[in-house]
Amino acid sequence: MLEKETINFEKTAIVGIVTQNQSEEKLKEYLDELEFLTYTAGGEVVKRFSQKMERPNPKTFVGTGKIEEIHHFVKENDISTLVFDDELSPSQQKNISKIITECKILDRTHLILDIFAQRAETSYARTQVELAQCQYLLPRLSGMWTHLERQKGGIGMRGPGETEIETDRRIVRDRIALLKEKIKAIDKQMGTQRGNRGAMVRVALVGYTNVGKSTLMNAVGKSDVFVENKLFATLDTTVRKVVIKNLPFLLSDTVGFIRKLPTQLVDSFKSTLDEVREADLLLHVVDISHPEFEDHIASVNQTLLDIKANDKPVIMVFNKIDAYKPLTIDDDDLMTEKTPRHFTLEEWKSTWMSRVGEQNALFISATNKENFEEFRERVYEAVRHIHITRFPYNKFLYPDYKDAVEKEDKEDKEEEETE
Known part of the structure; x- marks a missing residue:
């Protein structure tokens, strides 16, 4: 309860x-x-x-x-x-x-949409939510406004639904146009900010809502992202610089996905989702203690497909192993059929998870930091691989990279002289 x-x-x-x-x-x-x-x-x-x-x-x-x-x-x-x-x-x-x-x-x-209206902290998040609310409410104005005037406050009454002035269709359409222009300007500004972050590798936490992304963000990035056992605790994308073994990269915590995610939110949260689109590596966090976590994975994968971010390298992070409790069957119970809900963690690892590959599946507890060193090592190796591809000679990866560059320059010069 x-x-x-x-x-x-x-x-x-x-x-x-x-x-x-x-x-x-x-x-x-x-x-x-x-x-x-x-x-x-x-x-x-x-x-x-x-x-x-x-x-x-x-x-x-x-x-x-x-x-x-x-x-x-x-x-x-x-x-x-x-x-x-x-x-x-x-x-x-x-x-x-x-x-x-x-x-x-x-x-x-x-x-x-109402939960998003509660959770929006920054002016940008509030603008995104208001746009989504207006787009949702516009076709419902004729049947809703007299009803809403009678019922004030509480669930569903936040945002544009509170003011009488927006009962007029024309005013709501004008408001939508204004919000779109405002978001376009902020998107341009945020795009510039992303461009100014330099060439560091970008890693994004994605996953179903309430799977522990913000807890993991706090544990890895030593930051103070708001965490609560409620859905959509995080709306605004948080980006932190993380360093593992002297290798820096950017880690972003994004809004959680959910089944039947309103299309209005996907559209209005375009810039927030751009953090996912522009990431070099995705950490797909899964609450393995949830009985329907496989459906959650499918929902997240579908959303990634919808926003055209399904072609990126992914590490599956199965979180909350400390809370995982399989259903049990008594030895003398011959009637109950064994289902995936009866699987132990080891049995799960031998199913389709084994086909994901050892390098792309991790089992951790972000709260208790269980298997956390393995997690950090795996992320480091993945980020290092991307870094090496992008920067063949990098001081964070090769302490003697200057010698390597000088050696290559010398070999090139000798080759030119020979010719």
């Missing part, structure tokens, strides 16, 4: 559906994640609703009977927010809001 902080949590219900493409087990996993998202945003999930359907109802997402059941529960239990696991179309959101008038109606995309 999640430990409650000393804040007022909003009573929330969440809704998902089982379809041909989404099994009951997969829905449970998605709703677990949606509950964690809700908790991160400041809500307490008191009820889950689910329904088996071939496809979402185009009018109300779930069936007529189910929407009435949800409506009754919302009225009887004073629910403040209702969150749907998939993105609702503008018409679905409008229709649901007409039936359920007692609470806010959000979807997963809106919830993620």
Whole structure:
């Protein structure tokens, strides 16, 4: 059970559906994640609703009977927010809001955008989030604004949704254009900053949200990046100079990815993701203690493909080995079939992980610094390889590099004289 902080949590219900493409087990996993998202945003999930359907109802997402059941529960239990696991179309959101008038109606995309609005610390991050919110809300203005005027504050009400002035479509479009111009100017400035970092090798931490990237960043870079057991604790990219065995390189901690990542965020966080695109080496951090970590890997790989950063050298860093606990089967239990959730770490290493290659898979605990020397050595070797390719004679790698250069110059001169 999640430990409650000393804040007022909003009573929330969440809704998902089982379809041909989404099994009951997969829905449970998605709703677990949606509950964690809700908790991160400041809500307490008191009820889950689910329904088996071939496809979402185009009018109300779930069936007529189910929407009435949800409506009754919302009225009887004073629910403040209702969150749907998939993105609702503008018409679905409008229709649901007409039936359920007692609470806010959000979807997963809106919830993620709201968390980003909470987490944005710098003016640049706030600008990126506001742009994503405006792009999401624009097609929903006609059905949302009278509803939002009635419900002030709390989950989903941060950012552009708070002000009456942006209820006008034209004003929102103008705001989007202004934000795009502002981001374009900041992108140009940040591009210059990246160019001014010199020729040092760039290493980027990537991975699903809440896998321990910032903890690893703090351990390796001896920095003080904000860490919290909530989703999207880090929004702004943090870049630190790291030195291993007198070899310096730049290490960046980037925003975490998630399944069903809103396209608006991918677009508005272009500059943040540029740190990944321009990196020389990616450290793909995975929370191996999470039962669905393989799906997380697939989601991150898909996002890397979407942003055209899937062709870079990658080291898989399986983190949180201290928290990994396989399911057990009693010796006399002949009915339970062994699944990957019963694998020990050693058994996992002998599966597809062995095909990743010894040089590209690490198993560590960033919190306890377990196997940390092996991690540092592996990263050093990878960075050194890139460095040697880029700078054949480098003082950090070859203490006698001057002698080597002079020797080569002498050989060239002798060759010219011979000719």
